[in-house]
Structures are given as C-alpha cells and as structure tokens.
Amino acid sequence: MAQHLLREIEQLKKRILALGATVESSVNKAVYAVEHRDTDAADKVIKGDKAIDQAEVDLEEDCLKVLALHQPVAIDLRFIVAVLKINNDLERIGDLSVNMAERAVFLASRPYINVPFDLNVSAEKAQQMVRQSLDSLVSLNAAMARDVCRMDDEVDGLNRSAFESVTRVIHAQPDHAETLIAYLSVSRYLERIADHATNIAEDVIYMIEGVIARHGAGPLRIQ
Amino acid sequence: MAQHLLREIEQLKKRILALGATVESSVNKAVYAVEHRDTDAADKVIKGDKAIDQAEVDLEEDCLKVLALHQPVAIDLRFIVAVLKINNDLERIGDLSVNMAERAVFLASRPYINVPFDLNVSAEKAQQMVRQSLDSLVSLNAAMARDVCRMDDEVDGLNRSAFESVTRVIHAQPDHAETLIAYLSVSRYLERIADHATNIAEDVIYMIEGVIARHGAGPLRIQ
Numbered sequence: 001m002a003q004h005l006l007r008e009i010e011q012l013k014k015r016i017l018a019l020g021a022t023v024e025s026s027v028n029k030a031v032y033a034v035e036h037r038d039t040d041a042a043d044k045v046i047k048g049d050k051a052i053d054q055a056e057v058d059l060e061e062d063c064l065k066v067l068a069l070h071q072p073v074a075i076d077l078r079f080i081v082a083v084l085k086i087n088n089d090l091e092r093i094g095d096l097s098v099n100m101a102e103r104a105v106f107l108a109s110r111p112y113i114n115v116p117f118d119l120n121v122s123a124e125k126a127q128q129m130v131r132q133s134l135d136s137l138v139s140l141n142a143a144m145a146r147d148v149c150r151m152d153d154e155v156d157g158l159n160r161s162a163f164e165s166v167t168r169v170i171h172a173q174p175d176h177a178e179t180l181i182a183y184l185s186v187s188r189y190l191e192r193i194a195d196h197a198t199n200i201a202e203d204v205i206y207m208i209e210g211v212i213a214r215h216g217a218g219p220l221r222i223q
Numbered sequence: 224m225a226q227h228l229l230r231e232i233e234q235l236k237k238r239i240l241a242l243g244a245t246v247e248s249s250v251n252k253a254v255y256a257v258e259h260r261d262t263d264a265a266d267k268v269i270k271g272d273k274a275i276d277q278a279e280v281d282l283e284e285d286c287l288k289v290l291a292l293h294q295p296v297a298i299d300l301r302f303i304v305a306v307l308k309i310n311n312d313l314e315r316i317g318d319l320s321v322n323m324a325e326r327a328v329f330l331a332s333r334p335y336i337n338v339p340f341d342l343n344v345s346a347e348k349a350q351q352m353v354r355q356s357l358d359s360l361v362s363l364n365a366a367m368a369r370d371v372c373r374m375d376d377e378v379d380g381l382n383r384s385a386f387e388s389v390t391r392v393i394h395a396q397p398d399h400a401e402t403l404i405a406y407l408s409v410s411r412y413l414e415r416i417a418d419h420a421t422n423i424a425e426d427v428i429y430m431i432e433g434v435i436a437r438h439g440a441g442p443l444r445i446q
Contacts, residue, residue, distance in 0.1 A: 060304075068296045068297070073291045077290055084307065085311065167401045
C-alpha cells in the first residue's frame with residue numbers, strides 16, 4: 001500500500017512538472033509575441049490554452065483519486081494538497097499568458113511606439129520566478145522557494161515604475177494612450193504571473209516546513 | 224465516525240461562509256471608499272486584511288485535519304477540496320479589496336474628476352456574484368452557480384467599455400491620466416473579483432454534479 005502511494009505521488013510530481021513546463025513555454029511565447037509583434041506566436045498561445053485547461057482538470061481528478069484510494073496523512077497529504085493548489089496557480093498563469101497574447105495581437109495592429117519601460121526585465125524576472133518555484137518543488141528546497149518570494153517585491157516595484165513611465169508618456173503623447181495602456185496591461189499581467197509563482201513558492205515552503213509562510217506570518221511551527 | 228465527519232463538514236461550511244461574509248464586507252467597504260473618497264473606510268479595509276489571511280490559514284489547516292482524521296471519500300472528499308479552493312479564492316478577493324482601498328487613498332489625494340464609466344454597475348455586479356456564489360454553496364444550488372458564471376461575461380464587457388471610455392477621456396484630458404488610470408485599475412480589480420466568484424461557482428457546480436464545468440467543457444460526467 002505505502003509503495004503504491006509512493007508511486008502515485010511520484011506520478012503526480014511528474015505531471016505537475018510537465019504542466020509547469022507547458023505553462024512556462026506559454027509565458028515565454030506570449031512575451032516573445034509582445035516584443036516581436038508576432039501574431040502567429042500569440043495565436044499559438046491562445047490556441048494552446050485548451051490543453052492546459054484540460055491538463056489541470058485531469059490532474060485535479062488524479063489528486064482526488066489518490067486521496068480517496070490511499071487516504072494519505074502527514075507529509076503525503078500536504079504534498080497532494082500542495083499539488084491541488086499549484087495546479088490551480090499554473091492554470092491561471094496559462095490564462096494570463098493568453099491575456100498577454102491578446103494584448104500582443106492588439107499591439108501588432110497599432111503603429112509601433114517605444115515601450116516606455118524595460119519590459120524585458122519584468123518578463124525575465126517573472127519567468128525566472130515561475131521556473132524557480134517549480135524547481136523548489138522538485139528539489140524540495142525551501143531556501144530556493146523563499147528566494148522566489150523575495151523576487152516578488154522587485155516585480156511589484158518594476159510594475160509601479162512602469163505605471164509612472166506610462167502616465168508620463170501619455171501626458172506628452174495622448175494619441176498613443178491605447179497602445180501605452182496595452183503595454184501597461186502586459187506589465188500587470190507579468191506582475192500577476194509573479195504573484196502566482198509566489199503562491200507556488202509559499203505552498204512549497206508550507207509543505208516542506210509545515211510553516212505558515214503565507215501572509216508574512218514568519219516561521220511559525222504549526223504542530 | 225460518519226456522524227463525526229458530518230459534524231466536521233458542517234463546521235467547515237459555517238467557517239467558509241463566515242470568511243465569505245467578512246470578505247464581502249471588505250469589498251463593499253473598498254467600493255464605498257473609492258466612491259466617497261473616504262480614506263478612513265479604505266484604511267479599515269487595509270488593516271482588516273490580516274484577519275482574513277489568518278482565517279484562510281486556519282481554515283486550510285482544519286481541512287487538512289479533517290482529511291487526515293476522517294479520510295472522507297466521494298462527495299465528502301469533493302466538498303473538502305472545494306472548501307480548500309474556495310478558501311483560496313476568498314483570500315484573494317480580500318487582497319483585491321485591499322488593492323481597491325489603496326487606489327481609493329490615491330484617488331482621494333487627487334483633484335476630483337468624474338469617473339468616465341459607471342463604476343456602480345460593475346461594483347454591484349461583482350458584489351452580487353460573490354454573494355450568489357456563496358449562496359449556491361450553502362444551498363447546493365447548481366443553477367444559481369451557473370448564473371454566476373453567466374454574469375462574468377457582463378463584468379468583462381463592462382471592464383472593456385471602461386477601458387475604451389478611459390482612453391477616450393485621456394485623449395481630451397491628458398493631465399488627468401494618473402487619476403483616470405487609477406479608476407481603470409478599480410474596474411480591473413472588480414473584474415478580477417468577478418473572476419474569483421466565477422471560480423467559486425465552478426467549484427460548487429463541480430462538487431454538486433461531478434461535472435467538469437470549468438473551461439467551458441460542458442456537462443461531462445466524470446464517473
């Protein structure tokens with residue numbers, strides 16, 4: 001029985017990582033589509049979302065089956081609940097890359113103007129956070145997960161300064177308001193992707209350490 | 224044993240509804256703060272978020288305990304997993320009301336200008352969706368939950384038209400760009416609150432009917 005459960009848990013781990021890889025590549029493509037005004041790449045992101053949605057539904061179903069059949073406790077139970085939640089976050093990151101791809105299509109239809117902030121830095125950082133949050137899950141590395149939580153503040157800061165730059169440029173070029181606000185939306189989507197990566201990292205910490213890392217409550221042993 | 228489980232499940236139901244009521248009132252206060260430039264109300268929302276965060280952590284812990292001690296299956300298992308997920312959505316709605324309250328503080332510090340779209344309609348609709356998604360959980364009413372999913376399209380539409388109105392007005396009054404974009408942020412936060420209410424409603428449908436209602440997959444019996 002315990003052997004079976006172990007195998008099932010390994011399976012769940014593989015599948016959440018596979019979903020993570022798919023979602024990561026969706027984010028990459030969406031960022032590329034914005035930067036290169038590439039509507040084909042954007043289209044691939046939009047069409048690919050269905051598979052991500054289905055993978056989420058299937059994985060949740062598998063988690064429920066393992067819970068019902070093997071009735072895990074302690075760390076195994078926590079792991080499965082973490083997978084359930086991470087699954088949810090990954091699906092939403094997928095949705096946000098669709099939102100970015102839609103902005104890419106809109107931006108490609110408008111005359112090109114310079115992005116008034118460094119989109120690359122935010123994109124790089126958000127992607128790194130997604131990657132690292134999943135790495136922390138595979139390697140059960142709480143320090144690595146904590147690093148992701150710290151990076152979230154940087155992305156928030158970048159988004160705030162994007163807001164300031166955009167409003168400044170709108171003052172000077174009000175005719176480009178739609179385009180500028182669309183770029184600002186992309187910055188916000190990246191910030192939300194970073195938020196989801198932070199949620200994943202917090203779930204990993206919580207699972208590993210039985211620590212309530214969420215909401216900045218600090219290291220509080222729960223039992 | 225079964226009696227115990229029943230009691231625990233009733234307890235979880237009561238607690239998720241109590242959290243729902245707290246979060247609902249936080250959203251109400253945040254909307255009020257934006258509309259009435261009331262920084263005291265905004266401050267209450269911001270300060271109140273800590274209690275919401277703690278309630279989420281506690282409720283998740285209780286769900287894990289019930290899973291470990293009673294090893295529920297079938298509908299009971301689905302109910303607890305639904306509570307775990309709804310708990311997460313409620314906490315994030317709480318965060319979004321804090322975001323709105325922060326925008327309220329910013330807006331109160333700027334000269335008043337007319338909101339170029341009907342903020343009340345979006346606010347009313349989003350609040351109704353949160354209320355109704357929780358009502359559908361209490362009354363186990365899938366039709367009511369489906370109604371919430373339908374309303375989401377309306378809120379998306381309202382947000383899109385807010386975007387158009389805001390960019391139009393920015394063209395005419397670029398000096399008010401910051402204020403106008405802040406109003407647009409409020410519209411977006413309401414749209415995200417509506418999204419979370421939709422997630423809750425989908426979880427309720429999924430639980431009641433064992434149907435994959437998410438991602439528009441239609442009524443598909445899973446076993």
